[in-house]
Amino acid sequence: MSSTPLVSVCVPTYNYARFLPDCIESVLQQTMPDWELVITDDASSDQTEEIATRYAAEDSRIRYIRNPVRLGMNGNLKRAAESGRGRYLKILCADDWLAPRCLEALCALMESHPAAALATSAEVRTDAAGIPLFVQFLFGAPLTVISGEKMLDRMARGDGFGGNSSLMIRASAYVEAGGYDPQRPYAGDYDLAARLCRLGDYIHSDEPLFYGRSHQASSSSLDPKKLLDVADAFAVPDKNFRPRHFLDREWRRYQRLTTLLTARYLLTASLEFLRGHRAYAHGLAGVVRRQGNIVFGIPYLPAHAVARLYRRVTRRNDPCRLRAEPWMGTPNQQITKKSLTSTL
Numbered sequence: 001m002s003s004t005p006l007v008s009v010c011v012p013t014y015n016y017a018r019f020l021p022d023c024i025e026s027v028l029q030q031t032m033p034d035w036e037l038v039i040t041d042d043a044s045s046d047q048t049e050e051i052a053t054r055y056a057a058e059d060s061r062i063r064y065i066r067n068p069v070r071l072g073m074n075g076n077l078k079r080a081a082e083s084g085r086g087r088y089l090k091i092l093c094a095d096d097w098l099a100p101r102c103l104e105a106l107c108a109l110m111e112s113h114p115a116a117a118l119a120t121s122a123e124v125r126t127d128a129a130g131i132p133l134f135v136q137f138l139f140g141a142p143l144t145v146i147s148g149e150k151m152l153d154r155m156a157r158g159d160g161f162g163g164n165s166s167l168m169i170r171a172s173a174y175v176e177a178g179g180y181d182p183q184r185p186y187a188g189d190y191d192l193a194a195r196l197c198r199l200g201d202y203i204h205s206d207e208p209l210f211y212g213r214s215h216q217a218s219s220s221s222l223d224p225k226k227l228l229d230v231a232d233a234f235a236v237p238d239k240n241f242r243p244r245h246f247l248d249r250e251w252r253r254y255q256r257l258t259t260l261l262t263a264r265y266l267l268t269a270s271l272e273f274l275r276g277h278r279a280y281a282h283g284l285a286g287v288v289r290r291q292g293n294i295v296f297g298i299p300y301l302p303a304h305a306v307a308r309l310y311r312r313v314t315r316r317n318d319p320c321r322l323r324a325e326p327w328m329g330t331p332n333q334q335i336t337k338k339s340l341t342s343t344l
Helices: 020-028 048-058 073-083 102-112 148-156 171-177 188-196 228-240 249-274 278-291 294-314
Strands: 007-013 035-041 062-066 088-091 116-126 132-138 143-146 168-170 201-213 320-323
Touching: 007 020, 007 073, 007 102, 020 035, 020 048, 035 048, 035 073, 048 062, 062 073, 073 088, 073 188, 088 102, 088 171, 102 116, 102 168, 102 201, 116 171, 116 188, 132 201, 143 148, 148 188, 148 201, 148 228, 148 249, 168 171, 171 188, 188 228, 228 249, 228 278, 249 278, 249 294, 278 294
Parallel strands: 007 035, 007 088, 035 062, 116 201
Antiparallel strands: 088 168, 116 132, 116 168, 132 320, 143 201
C-alpha cells in the first residue's frame, strides 16, 4: 500500500464491536481501492480490539490504534482524523457504514473541484438493525456546489452540513482549519465544517452514499438531559461568526442564527413543560437564558411557532426526506461478513 493513499477512512470507536464488522466490510467493498482505514479505539472493553486486529492482519490498508486511556468522543474523533495520511479524510462513525460507491464518488467530486474544502452526501437512515427507513439530507439536485461564504450564510439561516459520517474533507484544509475542537462534544462536525467553509467551497451530492444507524447508544442519543447539544449550538456561532461589529456581515449572521435557535428552544421548552417534562424544560430554558439571544429571540418566537406548526401540518420539514428503496437492503443483505466475526 502507498504511504499516501488518496483517501483515509477515519473510524473512531468505543465499545461498538457489534457494529464494527459492518463498518469495516463496507470499506473493503468500495469500488475504489486507493484507501486506508484508520480505526482509533478509545480503550474499548468489548471485542473491538480483537475484531479490528484480525481485519488489520488480513489487509495492510487497515491500521488499528488503541488509546491507552479514554480521550472521549471528540478527542478520539480528532485522533482518527489526524492519523490519516490521505489527500482526503472520510469520516465514518463505527456504527455507520458506506455505500459501495462512496469513496469513488466523493473523491471524484473533490478532484474535479480543487477549490472545495469539504463534500457531503445524502444519507440512508436506518434503524438499529440496519433496516433502511428513509433517505435524508437532500438538496434537490444531483450535485450542488456552494461557495464557503454562501454556505456560512445558509448556516446563519439554520441549515446544517450533515453529521460526521457525511463528511469528506481535504486534508490540507483540515490542518489549516485546526481540526476538530475537543471542547465541542455534540457539535464538533458543525464547528469544523463552518471553519472549513472559511477556506474553500462546499460540495453536496444527492446520491445516498452512506448509512446512518439510529440506536439508543449512539453519540447523538447520549445524555440528552445534560443539554450539551444546546450549549454547543450557541457556542459554535459565537466562535465562528467573528470578528463581528455592529451591522456587519458576521454580526448579522450571528444575530440571525442565535435568534432562530433561541426561539426554537424556548418553544421546545414550553412544549416539554406541557408534556410534563418539567426538569428538562427548566434546564433548557436555563441554557437559553444564559447563552441565547433573548433580545431578538423572544420577539421572533410567535413567528417561529407559526412556521413550525405550518411545517408540521404540511409535512414540509427540513431536511427533506424520501422513502428508502428496497434495493438499499440491510447490512446482512448488502455486506458479506468475514467468517472470523462469527467466531468472536
